[in-house]
Amino acid sequence: MSSPPPFASSPNIPSPTTRLPRRSAYTYKHLSLLSHSSPASPLRVIAHIDLDAFYAQCETVRLGLSPTKPLAVQQWQGLIAINYPAREYGLNRHVTVAEAKEKCPELICQHVATWKEGDTKWSYGDGDEAFKEIASRKVSLDPYRLQSRRILALIKEFLPAETQRVEKASIDEVFLDLSAQVHGIMLERYAELRGPPPYGDPSEPLARPPSTALDWAADALVDLDEGRAEEEDPDWDDVAMLVASEIVRDVRREVFEKLHFTCSAGIGRNKMLAKLGSAHKKPNNQTVIRNRAVKQFMSGFKFTKIRNLGGKLGDEVVAAFNTDTVSDLLPIPIEQLKKTLGDDTGSWLYSIIRGEDSSEVNPRTQIKSMLSAKSFRPSINSLDVASKWLRIFVADIHSRLVEEGVLENKRRPKTMNLHHRQGAQTRSKSAPIPMGRAITEEGLFELAKALLAQVIVDGRAWPCANLSLSVGGFEEGVQGNKGIGGFLVRGDDAKALQNAQPKDEATPPPAAKRRRVDDGGIARFFGSREQSRESSMGDSEHRHTMPHLAEQADENVKDTDIIQEERTHEPDPLLPPPSAQVADTAPTSVTAQDDQDPSDAYVCPRCAARMPFDEQAEHEDFHFAQDLQNEQPTPPRPVPPALKPSTARGGGSTRGKGRGRPAVAASAPEKGQKRLQFS
DNA sequence: ACAATGACCTACGACAT
């Protein structure tokens, strides 16, 4: 327990004077990293927001009920969500409806919406009735997706666009990287943070923040680490947390006032801590895990509560070390973790139980796939019945595609997957969704049937216990998409145009030309017939940005796919802006700021380069980028846990290098890396 | 009172081929 606190201002060493240190543990560099939401900034602030009993709240809101009434969401005979008032009665998932009503007679059990064969839309109905018709209905989570979208949209609207970084983590959770916004607010509030670093040296510590107590309002604060006192003066990380906490409170208030949903939130220096924090106090509360409280907070947990340790990997760790608590794991040396779990997983675990997690908030709010599925209670036994379900899946997926903006061609899926299960065996088939033509229900249906046919041909298909259909590989509409994929597609379409002969319009594509029988059969339904029908509906006009020339060109399709996948990663080669040339060649001989500054020029405090004022921002960006490259030869340690127990660990063979994450990750074997970013 | 459970539905990502 006497391990040194992370930062230099440690009160560990009895200071000769009882006076407080006047310097912050944080530097100008840390502050600058903060403004760029860099995971390397120790000042980083991440929030996790989690809607309280989300499905239940959706129903309460939809029905206009008082949120104090106990309510549960029913699916067939089970309960899949229980609101907090109902939990007071000791209800939990998987009491049956009958048991629940016994414990809480006034409980409202609302059944989820369902699709019924032949329906053009899901609908709400009586729960008993739904259960009777379980064989002909499937549940729809659409109402919840809709609310989820509204909430997400509101949050994105509320946060300043310039600094927002929002990741949709699930239907009822988001991560916010508040670093950049917090940085801006801190500069506004504290003039002492604004200037350039003394001597132009970014490694100079910041001045200490005012030592007045911070006002944490009603936030739940986590207990401090041992040896830390509440009276210990705040540093800038505390200030950053406080500012973030204010933002989160405002977000939550907005969501409540505008949409009537309550949520819980966690605020911490990374995603893992934020996530643990949001679950700490529910409902309708927010928890701040200050850096000075991280150890205390973490040590109380079972590590199986930590993301990625809730499954097989967690079991493996439990088995290997005979404990499920964080605190029991802490004394285990990293070498032993690595030996037992593999290098990557071992060092990832070592960090994560110490509250370190450098994973980034992925600014992504759109879904990547959608799936519609049904488990068959008595299994089904015929193609006929299966086809009927495929119809429903397609209707479901198609209507969701419409909401996704596929009709306006904003985004469209590339592939379709069909999963099939009988008993323990599970099989899946997938196929590309023909490009360049409108996506129609009919087309999707025929494609789905073709996939099912493949499964049946493959082997025994009946009785079938589960079927699911999904579409994925969503691509941006071509407007905003400068990716080479889109470019080549365009080129290919053009080629297709040249090759295509009028014959295609008149006759179905000659089957003889096709090597693969499956392709042919499928593509026909997205072919010219569908196409002409679509265009007559005036749909294709929407896609003017990408000239899908109304040609179907089966033979050419195979040429198109090759490059598709290579959507290159972003790290643009950090080209120094013109004004930075000096910096490149003139090393860090920063010494004298001999700026007798003629007021028409800006002189960079770091490299003494002289430039017009309006190039200053760009130039600073250059240094920032350069710093990133210089100080973290390899990205500090994102090291996602190597999942896949079988391969990642044991053999220690890291030869799977060809795949996985881009470029930089390749330089993984870091020697004597310092990992100084936190200490 | 509470934890652990199992079935279900949806979604994401890694990896093997």
Place this chain on the structure above:
DNA sequence: ATGTCGTAG
């Protein structure tokens, strides 16, 4: 590119 598996809520 297709298929399987692990994880999570």
